[in-house]
Amino acid sequence: MRRLRESAALAVLLAFAAPAFLLPPLLLGWITLRGAAAVDWDFLSRASADFGAEGGVYYQILGTGVLIAGAALAAGPLAWALAILRRVYLSRANIRRLDLALYVLNGVPSIVFGLFGYLCFVHALGLGVSWPTGSLILGLMILPTAAVAAAEGLDAVPRERIEAAEALGLLPWQVIRSVHGPAGLPALATGLALGLARAAGETAPIFFTAAVFSGVDFPRSWRDPVVALPTHIFTLAQEAADPAALANAWGAALVLVALIGSFSALSWLLRARARGAIHA
Amino acid sequence: MLQWLRPAEIRAEKAAKSLLLAAGALGLAAAAAVVFFIGVESWPAWREQGAGLILGGEWSVGEGRFGALPMLAGSAVVTAVAFAAALPIGLSAAILTAEFLPARSRPLARFLLEALAGVPSVVYGLMGIAVLVPWLQRGLGLLTGRTLLTGGLVLGVMILPTLAAVAEDALRAVAREKREAGWALGLNRIETLLHCVLPEARAGIAAAGLLSLGRALGETIAVMLLVGSLDRLPNPWYDWLVPGQTLTSKLGREAVEAAVGSPQYHALAALALILLVVVAGLTLLGQRLSRVEGAAR
Numbered sequence: 233m234r235r236l237r238e239s240a241a242l243a244v245l246l247a248f249a250a251p252a253f254l255l256p257p258l259l260l261g262w263i264t265l266r267g268a269a270a271v272d273w274d275f276l277s278r279a280s281a282d283f284g285a286e287g288g289v290y291y292q293i294l295g296t297g298v299l300i301a302g303a304a305l306a307a308g309p310l311a312w313a314l315a316i317l318r319r320v321y322l323s324r325a326n327i328r329r330l331d332l333a334l335y336v337l338n339g340v341p342s343i344v345f346g347l348f349g350y351l352c353f354v355h356a357l358g359l360g361v362s363w364p365t366g367s368l369i370l371g372l373m374i375l376p377t378a379a380v381a382a383a384e385g386l387d388a389v390p391r392e393r394i395e396a397a398e399a400l401g402l403l404p405w406q407v408i409r410s411v412h413g414p415a416g417l418p419a420l421a422t423g424l425a426l427g428l429a430r431a432a433g434e435t436a437p438i439f440f441t442a443a444v445f446s447g448v449d450f451p452r453s454w455r456d457p458v459v460a461l462p463t464h465i466f467t468l469a470q471e472a473a474d475p476a477a478l479a480n481a482w483g484a485a486l487v488l489v490a491l492i493g494s495f496s497a498l499s500w501l502l503r504a505r506a507r508g509a510i511h512a
Numbered sequence: 513m514l515q516w517l518r519p520a521e522i523r524a525e526k527a528a529k530s531l532l533l534a535a536g537a538l539g540l541a542a543a544a545a546v547v548f549f550i551g552v553e554s555w556p557a558w559r560e561q562g563a564g565l566i567l568g569g570e571w572s573v574g575e576g577r578f579g580a581l582p583m584l585a586g587s588a589v590v591t592a593v594a595f596a597a598a599l600p601i602g603l604s605a606a607i608l609t610a611e612f613l614p615a616r617s618r619p620l621a622r623f624l625l626e627a628l629a630g631v632p633s634v635v636y637g638l639m640g641i642a643v644l645v646p647w648l649q650r651g652l653g654l655l656t657g658r659t660l661l662t663g664g665l666v667l668g669v670m671i672l673p674t675l676a677a678v679a680e681d682a683l684r685a686v687a688r689e690k691r692e693a694g695w696a697l698g699l700n701r702i703e704t705l706l707h708c709v710l711p712e713a714r715a716g717i718a719a720a721g722l723l724s725l726g727r728a729l730g731e732t733i734a735v736m737l738l739v740g741s742l743d744r745l746p747n748p749w750y751d752w753l754v755p756g757q758t759l760t761s762k763l764g765r766e767a768v769e770a771a772v773g774s775p776q777y778h779a780l781a782a783l784a785l786i787l788l789v790v791v792a793g794l795t796l797l798g799q800r801l802s803r804v805e806g807a808a809r
Contacts, residue, residue, distance in 0.1 A: 234703075238700045241702040242612070244604075245604050245608055245612075248604035249601065252604070252605035252624075255628060255669060256625070259631065260631070313536070333539055333543035333544070334543070336546075336792050336796070337542065337543050339726065339791055340546055340788060341731075341732065341791050342730065343760050343763045343767075344791075347781065347784045348545070348549050348550055348784075351781075352545060356549070403521060404525065404529070406521070432632075433631075433632025435632070435634045435732075436760075439768075465634045465638060466733060469641055470737065478642070485635045488634075489631060492632065493627075496626065
């Protein structure tokens with residue numbers, strides 16, 4: 233009887249868990265299939281035309297690239313500084329304050345980031361609807377991910393190495409440059425890649441602060457908005473009545489998922505390499 | 513001690529320290545600024561609408577009435593549907609991976625969940641529009657397939673990775689001796705799970721629930737594409753096969769057209785403030801719970 237109950241419970245568990253493991257290959261396979269029908273060299277290398285029903289996503293790819301490159305530039309150095317500060321200079325109470333700030337940032341919904349960006353960057357700071365606004369918002373979004381990853385990397389630095397440097401009479405900044413820097417940077421890169429994978433797919437923070445649907449190609453100044461992949465898919469998905477536009481939405485979705493996948497793969501590789509380096 | 517050092521070294525140390533401290537202040541200021549800007553912008557709406565902002569059922573820009581009740585109800589319904597769909601699946605997946613599958617299959621399970629988490633919100637919206645919307649519309653003979661239920665179901669898939677991954681971490685954190693104690697008593701694996709492992713992992717599983725609730729409430733683009741975007745309370749309250757509106761979809765729809773400084777924008781900022789407080793609260797609480805668990809490891 234007890235054995236029967238165990239088998240029955242296991243069967244139920246398996247039945248309920250199955251969707252969690254079947255959905256990922258199903259959904260990704262489906263995106264690939266529908267997307268592959270639209271994606272070819274022309275699609276990747278031509279500007280979109282006729283409100284997305286014709287042409288490709290060349291400038292959307294470039295626009296997303298600009299946005300996340302800017303986000304990396306904004307978040308990377310700051311995350312690095314916060315991690316060092318936490319490890320070397322701050323008191324326990326201040327570490328708690330900084331962590332609270334990072335946790336709060338991590339808990340802000342993406343649309344609220346959009347609204348904040350509109351109020352703060354577009355209006356108060358006068359940056360306008362432009363790619364720097366989008367990069368700053370996305371950078372702020374991924375700051376906690378990057379900072380926490382970098383801090384974990386620093387925590388993994390062997391204590392003896394720091395003590396050896398301190399015993400040589402080096403000042404904190406010199407210890408940072410010679411020990412923390414080289415050892416912690418791979419962790420920062422891992423966290424940054426992970427954050428960028430998320431930032432690349434975000435629509436809500438940028439669709440009324442940094443991106444427009446059509447009428448622009450590559451930004452020529454820091455006042456210009458961009459076209460981007462997620463906002464492009466969003467607009468096409470809303471006009472779902474036109475089959476040609478919808479087909480192109482799937483194509484853009486496949487390109488975006490591939491882009492995100494490559495950033496995730498990069499973060500996996502970096503993590504694996506960082507681990508190897510610490511154990512070596 | 514500093515007198516042994518060359519002045520250049522001291523200058524570099526001081527410069528580096530003040531630069532890093534400035535960066536720290538910038539980090540703190542950024543988090544504070546998000547709360548500050550949304551709070552200040554929403555203040556006039558709280559002052560003018562008072563409790564009507566939360567209890568009012570009508571949102572009319574023309575008449576200057578801003579009641580968020582339909583959006584609050586929509587967010588609650590959509591989140592409840594998502595949670596009800598994701599909880600049994602996510603928990604089962606976590607239990608299966610942590611307790612029953614061989615350890616070497618764990619990276620594969622993690623990889624699958626991370627792949628699901630990597631699909632962006634807008635692509636989930638696209639998939640919902642392509643399949644779920646026409647299915648529901650034709651299958652149930654609805655006027656439109658864009659309903660509260662549609663949004664909730666897709667949202668359920670989206671929060672599945674968070675739920676499963678955090679719950680699995682909680683189960684993994686339970687000490688091996690707890691399981692061994694169960695086996696030593698002659699309990700089988702299901703009994704050990706129920707009586708020895710799950711009670712120990714309670715806080716971590718609660719954290720998984722809170723974090724995924726926070727994600728569901730804050731999710732915007734997929735919900736916006738699927739929920740129908742009508743400011744209506746479901747009537748009767750359990751009829752979820754009708755178009756509705758959530759806090760996030762309302763913000764997404766109207767933030768584009770409202771002018772900063774207008775009563776409409778103040779009211780939208782108030783919605784954003786509600787969202788911010790609830791979601792950040794859930795996230796903070798969830799992270800605290802999961803860390804308590806981690807510390808006890």
